Amino acid sequence: MSQGDLLHVVTGDDIGERRRFIGKTLIWGSFAIVVAAFAWCAMARTGYLPWDLANWRPALYAYLLWATCLCIAQVVLHGEQGKRTLFVLPATLFVVAMVIFPLIFALTLAFSNWNLSAFEGPRFNGFDNVRQMWTDPFYWNALKNMVYYTLAILVEYSIAFGLALIQASQIRARKFFRVAFLMPLMLSPVAVSWMVGKSMLEIRFGPISRLARWLGWDRPSFFGDPEIARLTIMIMDAWTFIPFMMIMLLAGLQAIPREVQEAARVDGASGWRSFWEVTFPLMLPVSLTAILIRIIFKLKLADIIINVTSGGPGGATDSVTSFIFREYRDRSNVGYGTLLAIVYLVLIVVAITVFMKAVDRWMNPRY
Amino acid sequence: MKTSVYNYMKRAGKMQRRDVLKGLGAAGTMAAFSGVATGTSVRPAWAASHGSLRADILKIPGVGMGSPTDSDWQKVGEMCLGPIKEVVSEGEFAGVELTFMGLNNQNLHNFLFRGFLKPWEAYTGATINWIDLAQADYNARLQQSIATGTVDFDIIEMGAPFEGDVLGRGMASVMPGWVKDVIDMNDYVGYLQAPVGTWDGKTYRISIDGDCHTFAYRTDYFGEGSVTGRDVPTTWQEINEISLELKGKTDPLTGLDAHGYLDPLKGWGGFGFYFLENRAAAYAKHPSDPAWLFDPDTMKPRVNNPAWVQAIQDVLDLIEADVYPADQINADPGTTAFQQFLAGTGSMLMWWGDVGSNARTSDTSVVGDVVGFGINPASDRVYNAATGEWEDTVNEAPNMAYIGWGVYVMATVDSDSKRQKAAWSAAAHLGGKDLSLWASAYPSGFQPYRNSHFNYDEWEEAGYDRAFIEDYLGSNADSYNHPNAAIEPRIPGIFQYYSVAEDELAKGFAGQYGSAQETADAIAAAWENITDQIGRDQQVALYRASLGL
Numbered sequence: 055m056s057q058g059d060l061l062h063v064v065t066g067d068d069i070g071e072r073r074r075f076i077g078k079t080l081i082w083g084s085f086a087i088v089v090a091a092f093a094w095c096a097m098a099r100t101g102y103l104p105w106d107l108a109n110w111r112p113a114l115y116a117y118l119l120w121a122t123c124l125c126i127a128q129v130v131l132h133g134e135q136g137k138r139t140l141f142v143l144p145a146t147l148f149v150v151a152m153v154i155f156p157l158i159f160a161l162t163l164a165f166s167n168w169n170l171s172a173f174e175g176p177r178f179n180g181f182d183n184v185r186q187m188w189t190d191p192f193y194w195n196a197l198k199n200m201v202y203y204t205l206a207i208l209v210e211y212s213i214a215f216g217l218a219l220i221q222a223s224q225i226r227a228r229k230f231f232r233v234a235f236l237m238p239l240m241l242s243p244v245a246v247s248w249m250v251g252k253s254m255l256e257i258r259f260g261p262i263s264r265l266a267r268w269l270g271w272d273r274p275s276f277f278g279d280p281e282i283a284r285l286t287i288m289i290m291d292a293w294t295f296i297p298f299m300m301i302m303l304l305a306g307l308q309a310i311p312r313e314v315q316e317a318a319r320v321d322g323a324s325g326w327r328s329f330w331e332v333t334f335p336l337m338l339p340v341s342l343t344a345i346l347i348r349i350i351f352k353l354k355l356a357d358i359i360i361n362v363t364s365g366g367p368g369g370a371t372d373s374v375t376s377f378i379f380r381e382y383r384d385r386s387n388v389g390y391g392t393l394l395a396i397v398y399l400v401l402i403v404v405a406i407t408v409f410m411k412a413v414d415r416w417m418n419p420r421y
Numbered sequence: 422m423k424t425s426v427y428n429y430m431k432r433a434g435k436m437q438r439r440d441v442l443k444g445l446g447a448a449g450t451m452a453a454f455s456g457v458a459t460g461t462s463v464r465p466a467w468a469a470s471h472g473s474l475r476a477d478i479l480k481i482p483g484v485g486m487g488s489p490t491d492s493d494w495q496k497v498g499e500m501c502l503g504p505i506k507e508v509v510s511e512g513e514f515a516g517v518e519l520t521f522m523g524l525n526n527q528n529l530h531n532f533l534f535r536g537f538l539k540p541w542e543a544y545t546g547a548t549i550n551w552i553d554l555a556q557a558d559y560n561a562r563l564q565q566s567i568a569t570g571t572v573d574f575d576i577i578e579m580g581a582p583f584e585g586d587v588l589g590r591g592m593a594s595v596m597p598g599w600v601k602d603v604i605d606m607n608d609y610v611g612y613l614q615a616p617v618g619t620w621d622g623k624t625y626r627i628s629i630d631g632d633c634h635t636f637a638y639r640t641d642y643f644g645e646g647s648v649t650g651r652d653v654p655t656t657w658q659e660i661n662e663i664s665l666e667l668k669g670k671t672d673p674l675t676g677l678d679a680h681g682y683l684d685p686l687k688g689w690g691g692f693g694f695y696f697l698e699n700r701a702a703a704y705a706k707h708p709s710d711p712a713w714l715f716d717p718d719t720m721k722p723r724v725n726n727p728a729w730v731q732a733i734q735d736v737l738d739l740i741e742a743d744v745y746p747a748d749q750i751n752a753d754p755g756t757t758a759f760q761q762f763l764a765g766t767g768s769m770l771m772w773w774g775d776v777g778s779n780a781r782t783s784d785t786s787v788v789g790d791v792v793g794f795g796i797n798p799a800s801d802r803v804y805n806a807a808t809g810e811w812e813d814t815v816n817e818a819p820n821m822a823y824i825g826w827g828v829y830v831m832a833t834v835d836s837d838s839k840r841q842k843a844a845w846s847a848a849a850h851l852g853g854k855d856l857s858l859w860a861s862a863y864p865s866g867f868q869p870y871r872n873s874h875f876n877y878d879e880w881e882e883a884g885y886d887r888a889f890i891e892d893y894l895g896s897n898a899d900s901y902n903h904p905n906a907a908i909e910p911r912i913p914g915i916f917q918y919y920s921v922a923e924d925e926l927a928k929g930f931a932g933q934y935g936s937a938q939e940t941a942d943a944i945a946a947a948w949e950n951i952t953d954q955i956g957r958d959q960q961v962a963l964y965r966a967s968l969g970l
Contacts, residue, residue: 132602169917169955171955172955173565173955173956174956258766276745277748280931351964362751364688366931367930368928369933384916385914386568387954
């Protein structure tokens with residue numbers, strides 16, 4: 055035991071060889087049971103053993119046994135110090151169980167051929183799903199669309215910043231406008247799909263269509279042309295989430311000390327220079343946080359697309375999530391759908407990591 | 422009956438006042454003698470003549486007397502219990518507990534079943550636990566139960582398209598002979614007779630519903646002096662001609678642009694494919710061959726044969742000619758029916774029976790007085806897949822889209838003869854001949870599906886307007902009993918095939934494929950992949966079984 059620990063430990067433990075042996079036996083003995091249980095379940099489930107095992111419950115029970123033995127062994131092996139470990143270890147084991155097991159299960163599925171309608175159940179198929187993904191035009195089309203959708207965040211950010219600046223200034227009915235601008239964020243995207251996508255944009259009777267006709271567009275069509283359809287989806291999504299960015303930016307603007315801007319004005323900075331040289335740089339951390347969170351939201355874009363266009367016309371509005379939804383729900387293609395989801399997750403993690411590193415370099419240049 | 426039809430009749434006065442009063446008098450008399458209305462357990466009218474029973478149940482609660490409630494469902498259940506009492510003795514199933522999984526759409530389906538089965542529970546001593554599912558959750562719940570082997574229900578309300586998944590795996594209980602007598606299966610309309618509901622020659626399904634697509638058209642578009650100047654089309658060739666001719670003309674009802682046939686060009690979770698099937702059935706469903714989607718020996722898709730390509734080409738021709746309403750590429754079947762046809766856009770449509778009824782029911786419908794019905798239009802030539810040749814003969818093939826709901830008993834009860842008999846008697850009660858008449862006539866979510874349901878005299882006597890009923894039901898009856906009905910294959914994963922076809926069609930309709938043939942080939946390739954993934958041998962065997970081959 056280290057010297058520093060003496061401050062908190064009331065008794066010194068004298069751990070003998072016999073206790074050490076019992077502790078290690080507990081850990082490794084129960085671990086062997088876990089390994090055996092997993093192996094037995096896996097072999098029985100894949101038909102290598104004659105038993106017809108309905109589920110993985112024996113493996114779960116073995117894990118619970120091992121977790122219990124591990125906790126007991128901490129006290130046996132380390133005495134008072136082990137008791138301290140018990141404050142954290144059960145929670146850690148629980149989290150591991152909730153993350154590691156599902157991850158292993160998901161990875162197993164991702165490399166399996168499992169269509170719920172197939173009588174055989176899941177079958178390991180190596181990299182077949184990866185090869186299928188590589189040649190799947192629907193997936194790559196959806197990924198390409200996600201790039202467009204993500205780039206649209208720059209426009210959303212500009213609008214949100216503008217609105218936040220207006221809200222931060224001394225305008226009339228400021229509180230009313232703050233609530234009014236937040237309203238779209240309170241709506242479910244499904245409601246937006248129906249209220250806006252299917253009602254207001256309805257070709258014959260929708261008020262926006264009527265307005266378009268009044269403005270001279272003879273046959274308004276919001277979802278007939280691929281580019282216009284994608285733009286319409288972007289606008290509906292932006293309408294819902296611009297308030298989210300706006301409220302974050304507004305909070306950032308209100309946190310900027312007034313003295314800084316007053317000093318800039320005293321120094322003779324114009325409105326634009328004051329914004330560009332003072333406000334904008336000070337807002338960068340908040341801006342990047344808002345953009346990052348918005349990217350994460352955007353990458354999950356699905357509900358509006360599923361409800362309004364089902365990915366059409368011809369896949370022009372499809373998102374990765376809406377495509378995976380179709381693979382999973384409509385086609386019960388669990389193995390392939392899981393692989394697509396995992397690949398998408400990896401892509402997101404890599405992209406976000408690169409983005410954050412780049413931002414960090416930019417914000418904290420190393421000279 | 423669909424709720425919408427019932428509501429329409431109430432509002433539009435299609436229930437005759439005099440008959441309602443007659444019905445009330447009869448119901449009152451019956452109640453006084455039988456005690457049904459007082460809630461006492463006096464045995465009801467089964468002892469009386471059978472015809473009288475049918476007339477009597479149609480007076481509960483009485484047409485025009487508001488929507489039925491749980492007490493009405495219980496009364497009907499009690500009155501129709503006679504056939505069950507002949508095969509089950511009182512208290513025979515005491516202690517038996519069963520679980521029923523079904524839908525809760527519009528507070529119907531399971532809600533009615535509860536009421537119908539309450540007297541059955543009281544009489545037999547069994548109890549039923551209920552699993553209520555929303556329509557959207559149904560497919561996923563069923564598929565997961567099947568795939569993970571966690572069937573936690575004994576009786577299920579299920580659509581025929583899932584028979585491949587359930588019956589094909591031997592998960593359902595074979596119908597005992599006595600049940601067939603109780604429910605009078607010979608009374609089913611043609612297309613619900615075997616092979617539907619059967620698998621490898623064994624019967625599993627008790628039908629409680631019927632479904633098919635029928636042709637709805639605007640009567641003001643046709644006839645002498647009309648905007649088309651033509652008779653109602655009877656073939657798909659005529660439909661396309663009329664759709665092209667209408668370009669630039671004005672709708673006689675709304676004064677806006679006139680349009681012809683409304684094809685839904687956007688997917689609808691697999692259900693949208695039924696609408697291409699309507700066109701294709703006339704070309705591809707040869708009277709000498711029950712198969713029309715796959716080759717029954719190899720599961721090779723027929724979706725890229727000349728018949729299907731013609732159906733796709735028909736749609737592409739109309740897209741090319743720009744005769745559809747704007748944004749049709751984003752119109753799913755819900756849009757074509759409820760936002761277009763009923764709102765006065767377009768003149769021809771194929772849909773389930775709902776459209777016919779909603780035409781006169783929905784507040785947003787403007788076509789109620791100018792709507793007519795027929796069966797799926799024919800083609801003036803049909804493709805013979807066996808010879809690979811077109812035959813110049815008129816071919817009709819109504820599309821039995823989705824086939825309809827049924828009640829199935831799971832094999833989980835087979836190990837216990839008492840439970841098995843209990844489950845089958847409960848299912849038989851729900852699918853009884855008389856009870857089904859009541860379900861057809863009142864809001865239940867179910868359409869008529871027996872020949873006896875089309876006895877219009879019974880409807881008229883109950884207080885319904887004969888002309889409306891004949892109009893509403895006639896096209897359904899003609900489709901159901903058609904000798905060349907196109908019945909979808911009840912193979913596992915059938916909606917996977919439909920779903921992926923929708924994706925490829927969307928690309929084809931958006932011009933991303935070079936031709937109809939290329940689009941059809943893409944669908945066929947995707948179907949081959951699904952067949953291989955699910956298992957070709959399995960699918961061949963099950964497809965043949967579903968066709969009764």
